Amino acid sequence: MSVTTRGPLPGGEYDVTVIGAGVVGSAIARELARFPLRTALVEARDDVGDGTSKANTAILHTGFDAVPGSLESRLVREGSGLLAAYAAESGIPVEPLGALLVAWDEDQLGVLPGLAAKARRNGRHDTRIITAEEVRAREPELGPGVLGALEVPGESVICPWTTTLAYATQAVRSGVDLHLNCRVTSITSGPRPAPDDVHTPHTRHALHTRHALHTLHTVRGPLRTRHLVNAAGLHADRIDRLLGHADFTVTPRRGQLIVFDELARGLVRHILLPVPTALGKGVLVTPTVHGKVMLGPTAEDLDDRTATGSTAEGLALLREKGRRILPALLDEEVTAVYAGLRAATASEDYAIRAHPAQRYVTVGGIRSTGLTASMAIAAHVVELLAEGGLPLSGARDPRPVRMPNLGEAFPRPYRDAGMIAADPEYGRIVCHCERVTRGEIRDALAATIPPGSLDGLRRRTRARAGRCQGFHCGAAVRALFESEEPHR
Amino acid sequence: MNRTDPTGRTDRTVDVLVVGAGPAGLALATRAARAGAGRVEVLEREEEPGGAPRHCHHGGFGSPPLPWVTGPAYARRAVAAALDAGAALRTGVTATGWAGPLTLETTSPSGLERITARAVVLATGARERPRSARLVPGTRPAGVFTTGELQRSLHPHGHHPIGRRAVLIGAEPVARHAARTLRRTGTQVVAMLTQHPRATALPGIPLLTRTTVSELHGRGRLTGVAVRHEDGRSGVIACDTVVFTGDWIPEHDLARRGGIALAPGTRGPAVDAAFRTGTPGVFAVGNTLHGIESAATAAAEGAAAATPLLAHLSGTPWPTPGPPLLVQPPWPGPPRPTSRPPRPAPSSSAPPNP
Numbered sequence: 001m002s003v004t005t006r007g008p009l010p011g012g013e014y015d016v017t018v019i020g021a022g023v024v025g026s027a028i029a030r031e032l033a034r035f036p037l038r039t040a041l042v043e044a045r046d047d048v049g050d051g052t053s054k055a056n057t058a059i060l061h062t063g064f065d066a067v068p069g070s071l072e073s074r075l076v077r078e079g080s081g082l083l084a085a086y087a088a089e090s091g092i093p094v095e096p097l098g099a100l101l102v103a104w105d106e107d108q109l110g111v112l113p114g115l116a117a118k119a120r121r122n123g124r125h126d127t128r129i130i131t132a133e134e135v136r137a138r139e140p141e142l143g144p145g146v147l148g149a150l151e152v153p154g155e156s157v158i159c160p161w162t163t164t165l166a167y168a169t170q171a172v173r174s175g176v177d178l179h180l181n182c183r184v185t186s187i188t189s190g191p192r193p194a195p196d197d198v199h200t201p202h203t204r205h206a207l208h209t210r211h212a213l214h215t216l217h218t219v220r221g222p223l224r225t226r227h228l229v230n231a232a233g234l235h236a237d238r239i240d241r242l243l244g245h246a247d248f249t250v251t252p253r254r255g256q257l258i259v260f261d262e263l264a265r266g267l268v269r270h271i272l273l274p275v276p277t278a279l280g281k282g283v284l285v286t287p288t289v290h291g292k293v294m295l296g297p298t299a300e301d302l303d304d305r306t307a308t309g310s311t312a313e314g315l316a317l318l319r320e321k322g323r324r325i326l327p328a329l330l331d332e333e334v335t336a337v338y339a340g341l342r343a344a345t346a347s348e349d350y351a352i353r354a355h356p357a358q359r360y361v362t363v364g365g366i367r368s369t370g371l372t373a374s375m376a377i378a379a380h381v382v383e384l385l386a387e388g389g390l391p392l393s394g395a396r397d398p399r400p401v402r403m404p405n406l407g408e409a410f411p412r413p414y415r416d417a418g419m420i421a422a423d424p425e426y427g428r429i430v431c432h433c434e435r436v437t438r439g440e441i442r443d444a445l446a447a448t449i450p451p452g453s454l455d456g457l458r459r460r461t462r463a464r465a466g467r468c469q470g471f472h473c474g475a476a477v478r479a480l481f482e483s484e485e486p487h488r
Numbered sequence: 489m490n491r492t493d494p495t496g497r498t499d500r501t502v503d504v505l506v507v508g509a510g511p512a513g514l515a516l517a518t519r520a521a522r523a524g525a526g527r528v529e530v531l532e533r534e535e536e537p538g539g540a541p542r543h544c545h546h547g548g549f550g551s552p553p554l555p556w557v558t559g560p561a562y563a564r565r566a567v568a569a570a571l572d573a574g575a576a577l578r579t580g581v582t583a584t585g586w587a588g589p590l591t592l593e594t595t596s597p598s599g600l601e602r603i604t605a606r607a608v609v610l611a612t613g614a615r616e617r618p619r620s621a622r623l624v625p626g627t628r629p630a631g632v633f634t635t636g637e638l639q640r641s642l643h644p645h646g647h648h649p650i651g652r653r654a655v656l657i658g659a660e661p662v663a664r665h666a667a668r669t670l671r672r673t674g675t676q677v678v679a680m681l682t683q684h685p686r687a688t689a690l691p692g693i694p695l696l697t698r699t700t701v702s703e704l705h706g707r708g709r710l711t712g713v714a715v716r717h718e719d720g721r722s723g724v725i726a727c728d729t730v731v732f733t734g735d736w737i738p739e740h741d742l743a744r745r746g747g748i749a750l751a752p753g754t755r756g757p758a759v760d761a762a763f764r765t766g767t768p769g770v771f772a773v774g775n776t777l778h779g780i781e782s783a784a785t786a787a788a789e790g791a792a793a794a795t796p797l798l799a800h801l802s803g804t805p806w807p808t809p810g811p812p813l814l815v816q817p818p819w820p821g822p823p824r825p826t827s828r829p830p831r832p833a834p835s836s837s838a839p840p841n842p
Contacts (some may be wrong), residue, residue: 263741308627308628309625309627309628310625310626311625311703312625312702314625315623333617333621333737334620334621334623335620336620337623414582414584417495417496417497417599420597420599421496424597424598427595427596427597427598427599428596432533432582433741435582435595453630454630455628467615467621467741468634468636469618469620469621469634470618470633470634471616471618471634471636472534472615472636472637472640474633474637474640474641475640475641
């Protein structure tokens with residue numbers, strides 16, 4: 001078990017390597033950790049979940065609006081239940097708030113019956129169209145003009161940061177090597193057997209003895225592996241091309257989001273989803289498990305895969321739409337503005353492709369539902385790896401992990417007399433807006449996967465994530481982070 | 489008398505509970521304790537008492553005829569005065585919420601408490617709006633500060649500059665202090681910008697008036713700020729540090745959690761001329777009422793509030809709310825205490841709650 005952040009990579013051969021430690025790649029690594037394999041998880045950035053996975057709308061979907069019959073529909077449905085159970089076991093905060101798709105005009109109202117029918121085809125029989133009066137009673141702060149809504153009871157909010165970190169932590173503790181700051185620049189593949197041979201144990205053995213290997217050339221040197229998974233998110237098509245495939249192209253779709261202060265949390269009780277119409281998808285307003293309110297996202301198709309900046313136009317659009325949905329929200333303080341890029345493709349479905357002859361699986365086109373589907377995607381990908389000859393015997397359940405709670409609806413250390421009595425550092429609040437204690441920061445810095453930056457520390461503790469954005473605590477938090485840095 | 493409930497929270501009672509050991513809270517505690525208000529306890533969530541002046545390593549604190557001193561010296565003096573007067577000062581204790589109209593829940597390394605007082609004083613100060621609250625678009629690089637974070641990050645005689653080239657957003661006194669602090673610690677200040685038509689420049693620092701910041705650039709570390717003049721001209725200033733100054737907002741978290749009405753203009757607790765909020769027994773003083781004013785002004789408010797606070801302790805009835813005192817930009821200053829008691833309320837309507 002190890003996490004490396006610099007220097008040359010270990011020699012020898014990995015049985016399987018996953019490129020990309022986002023929520024999907026980390027889930028796959030965790031699934032692989034159940035088997036007695038030598039597994040590597042390589043990540044270009046300095047932390048897990050630092051790309052698309054950190055900047056999403058943080059909803060645990062039911063999959064009610066997926067394209068019926070698609071792979072995405074199946075994996076979201078399966079993954080939703082798997083992740084809900086895993087979250088309960090691992091301490092990932094989830095709040096089952098339910099969603100309302102609020103109709104503001106006749107067009108949107110007309111779409112609701114079709115959405116309910118689609119939900120039924122996706123196996124969700126509990127949706128219901130409710131009247132304007134009922135919507136108003138359940139969400140008194142909504143702006144004027146509500147005509148009705150579709151209620152989707154199963155939708156929940158979840159902590160996306162803890163989810164990715166839990167997967168990766170469990171993988172590493174179960175023996176997976178995590179290599180950070182390890183961007184893959186090129187890939188060379190050794191001799192490989194004929195495709196129709198790979199399924200027999202004999203050829204599997206022959207394959208090993210003939211050293212049919214992928215060599216990943218990374219910024220930290222070479223890494224050799226027999227099997228390969230591409231979960232590189234926004235860069236999945238680039239990795240695919242390094243292996244000779246060009247069947248999909250990632251079009252980064254930017255989503256800008258505004259997060260409002262905890263004092264706005266009382267304004268909204270459900271996940272308020274937009275009704276998709278021909279004119280576009282609209283934006284959502286949702287509580288977050290961290291006790292705030294999120295408004296967004298925009299949907300802008302871009303060429304630049306690094307364009308994670310917000311724009312004046314995007315923020316103005318969000319504020320205009322937010323003012324219509326929840327007028328009082330706009331009077332509250334903004335704690336954060338950010339933009340994430342979704343790995344959209346031309347297709348309406350995930351682009352998960354097995355290339356057994358190459359002992360290679362591509363996990364592409366995973367959009368905003370990827371968080372929900374992650375565990376089901378992982379199970380599916382490991383089955384596909386087996387088709388390429390990866391031996392899957394000797395499975396065991398990994399030891400459970402218990403993550404520090406970041407959820408506002410669950411007991412946090414600053415309110416836990418027992419924790420403070422046992423360790424007074426849990427009573428020493430450092431980040432006042434978010435009530436993060438010195439004990440929690442210390443724990444995060446000493447964890448299996450320590451943060452590589454102050455942003456990583458924020459995703460593990462909520463330190464500096466509040467309304468003052470570091471005015472009061474920024475210096476103290478930075479000092480704590482830097483005091484640990486030389487030891488890493 | 490102390491009792492501990494099954495959740496491990498200890499109950500205590502005091503006479504006066506002051507939240508915040510800055511100039512306003514300390515001045516009030518000093519007066520109240522000296523006048524024999526009983527147990528006067530000041531809670532400070534930071535490790536050190538004294539409030540914002542602790543971080544202001546420049547002169548100009550205090551008011552005549554006393555000598556002007558540096559911020560840290562002023563803070564030490566205010567702390568000593570409160571202790572001399574007999575107030576109890578507890579640092580590292582955070583008031584996290586309310587368990588009753590005059591009962592606060594607290595967290596500290598020594599555990600959880602529920603403290604009930606005969607009078608509660610909110611002296612929680614103010615903060616600057618950060619970049620996100622100002623909706624400045626762009627990337628989210630390191631090197632973006634408020635003055636508050638900057639001052640707390642820099643040791644006054646330290647040798648670790650926070651960056652090489654800094655741009656200051658704002659040109660009010662606090663921005664000029666920030667500029668001096670940056671220069672003293674080895675960071676070049678390449679520009680100060682203000683949306684206003686005029687401001688006082690500092691020698692050697694270009695002052696851009698009628699100018700706003702339109703975008704931040706840089707991945708990992710800040711590489712520049714895009715700026716725009718109101719006449720339409722725009723450009724990018726290369727820098728690795730940007731400091732957002734001013735744009736103060738009261739720390740009203742505790743007030744709002746207690747359902748205390750706010751003044752719509754300032755977003756601080758609404759008070760009458762005797763610093764009484766709409767909740768009987770709860771007073772508010774200092775910069776939590778109105779954003780930033782000098783330490784001397786905040787202290788003067790705290791001292792002035794001691795008189796109505798003592799009157800409350802001796803049984804003077806809490807008045808029904810009078811006409812709300814509205815403060816709107818540009819701020820004319822804090823509500824000043826008057827020598828006469830507030831007029832009786834013409835009606836029982838509460839101040840508007842935003």
